[in-house]
Amino acid sequence: MAVRIRLRRQGRKKSPTYRIVVADGRAPRDGKFIEILGQYAPRTGDEALQLNTERANYWLDNGAQPSDTVRSLLRKAGVLKARHETRLATKLAATAVPVKE
Numbered sequence: 001m002a003v004r005i006r007l008r009r010q011g012r013k014k015s016p017t018y019r020i021v022v023a024d025g026r027a028p029r030d031g032k033f034i035e036i037l038g039q040y041a042p043r044t045g046d047e048a049l050q051l052n053t054e055r056a057n058y059w060l061d062n063g064a065q066p067s068d069t070v071r072s073l074l075r076k077a078g079v080l081k082a083r084h085e086t087r088l089a090t091k092l093a094a095t096a097v098p099v100k101e
Contacts, residue, residue, distance in 0.1 A: 002026070005059060006067040007040065008033060017041040020051060020070060022059050035059075040073060051077050 002025035009030055011017035018040045021033040037059070038051035056079055060066070066074060074080050 003034070003059070003062075003064040004067060005037065005056070005064050005070050007069055011041075015043060020056075020073070022064055025065075049073055049077055051079070053077065053079050053082075057083065 003022060004025045005020065005022050006029070007018040008021045008023075009016055009018055019036050020038040020040060022035045022037060023031070023033040027033065035055065037056050038049065040050075041048050051073070056074065060079075060083065071080070
């Protein structure tokens with residue numbers, strides 16, 4: 001089962017809002033989902049994105065693949081940069097050689 005993080009359309013005609021959901025990749029766009037991670041309202045301006053970053057990181061750690069649009073939203077929210085920095089820090093800490101005195 002391929003788990004995807006993607007957008008689910010909500011809202012009225014000509015005024016879309018989207019929920020960021022975790023769903024099976026085979027499920028329809030507005031169909032069954034596993035969990036809601038946040039909301040994206042592209043027409044509201046500054047407060048367009050609301051995201052539970054803790055749960056997003058959980059799902060990314062467990063192999064969920066974000067869609068292209070969700071990937072850009074995660075980048076805008078700073079989730080991907082924070083993940084990259086923590087992975088880089090742990091990698092550097094593991095390869096650091098202790099100094100012998």
